[in-house]
Amino acid sequence: MKHLPKHARPRWRYLAVGIETWPDARLDRESFQRALWYAAQNLLGDPGSADADCSLVRFRRVEGAAEAIVRVRRDEVETGRAALACVDAVDGDPVGVRVRGVSGTIRACEESYLHADGGVGDERDAVFRGDSVRVSDRGRTADVATATGFVGAAETDLSVERSESTDT
Structure with a gap:
């Protein structure tokens, strides 16, 4: 199967996301992805969530906090941000979600917006x-x-x- 030509490939944007929760909360990659999909489907409906195509690319958890990179289609950045804003709980544990920034590549997103302090300290x-x-x-x-x-x-x-x- 041939690759699509560059002008026909989907264009993506990457949202750097900071997630805060209580220190004893159960938060992992799969549960956050599921909560994001449900939030997008409830807010945008089936066609809208398919257009946004919110997918979790990276996920890193530290005690009481996590950070993630969410991939959305280039024209759907605002709807992806809206879907992230609707995530208020993951597996019954309350979470706070904040978009730290938007980038055109995964590497630039990681370098510019992730690995900042924000987890639980001592x-x-x-x-x-x-x-x-x-x-x-x-x-x-x-x-x-x-x-x-x-x-x-x-x-x-x-x-x-x-x-x-x-x-x-």
Whole structure:
């Protein structure tokens, strides 16, 4: 089978996507792709989702966050972004999805928009609402582990727990 001539091949754009979720969420490549397909189909219908052809090209997960590259047809970038905006949960776990940028090649997309900080950093002890808690640090924000699940908190909501030393 012969290849199509260059002028007849489909043209693609690549969306760099940042994904945030709770540290204990189950998030993998297949579940995110399925959630994206369902969101595109619900928003655009069968013909619209086929035109956009949203496909996951790359996926990398770190604790509490992930990043991905989603391929869409060149003329369907805005509909692809809209479909990504409709993804609010993956396998029942809430997620936040943000398009970091758009590029014409996978390589340029990775170099320009991916591998940035954004995952969960170190865990530390802090005081939240008067209680001593364990938090997963995300820089200026943190995920606070409570009895009912995680709570997102700003750095101003937390105070550093100080251990009392016994200097004599």
